[in-house]
Amino acid sequence: MKLLYTTTKDKQEAKGIAKELLKEKLIACANIHEIESVYEWKAEKDNNEQAKTEIKEETEAVLIAKTTDDLVYEAMEKVKSMHNYECPCILILPVETANKEYVEWVNSVVK
Numbered sequence: 001m002k003l004l005y006t007t008t009k010d011k012q013e014a015k016g017i018a019k020e021l022l023k024e025k026l027i028a029c030a031n032i033h034e035i036e037s038v039y040e041w042k043a044e045k046d047n048n049e050q051a052k053t054e055i056k057e058e059t060e061a062v063l064i065a066k067t068t069d070d071l072v073y074e075a076m077e078k079v080k081s082m083h084n085y086e087c088p089c090i091l092i093l094p095v096e097t098a099n100k101e102y103v104e105w106v107n108s109v110v111k
Contacts (some may be wrong), residue, residue, distance in 0.1 A: 001103055002072040003093040004065040007037060009084050014061040017082050025111035026075040027065040035062050071110055 004027070008014040011032055018030035036059055043054040067075050072092050079090050 001095040001098055001106060002067055002069055003095060004063075004067060004072060004075050004079065005089075005091040005093055006063050006079055006083070007035070007060045007089050008063060009058075009060060011061045013084055014063040017079055018063055018065065020082060021065060021067075021075055021078060024078065025109070026071050026078060027067045028106040028109040030063055030065040033062045033064075035060055066106055068107060068110055 006014075006017075008017065011034060014030075014032045018027070018032065021027040021030065036057065038055065038057050040053045041056050043052040063079075065075065076090050076092060080088060083090075
């Protein structure tokens with residue numbers, strides 16, 4: 001089993017991605033949480049046209065989706081194709097241990 005983690009611009013985008021992944025049976029379920037993110041990103045170019053970076057603070061939504069080893073990369077590509085960000089954070093996290101009943105349920109729900 002794997003967890004697919006991504007941040008999105010808001011809960012609406014996260015829900016849209018989650019619903020599409022569920023519809024295509026690429027995931028068994030998803031959790032969505034609002035978070036505050038602080039990160040360095042490209043700033044507007046100055047008069048000398050030099051690229052700079054700045055510290056940004058944003059409210060985002062985290063989407064954590066549960067899926068299988070076999071489907072996680074397909075799910076990741078689907079997330080990437082739907083994502084609003086130029087450079088989305090999409091992480092695949094291994095699940096070291098999970099209760100047997102839950103793993104069986106995940107396997108029964110996805111394609």
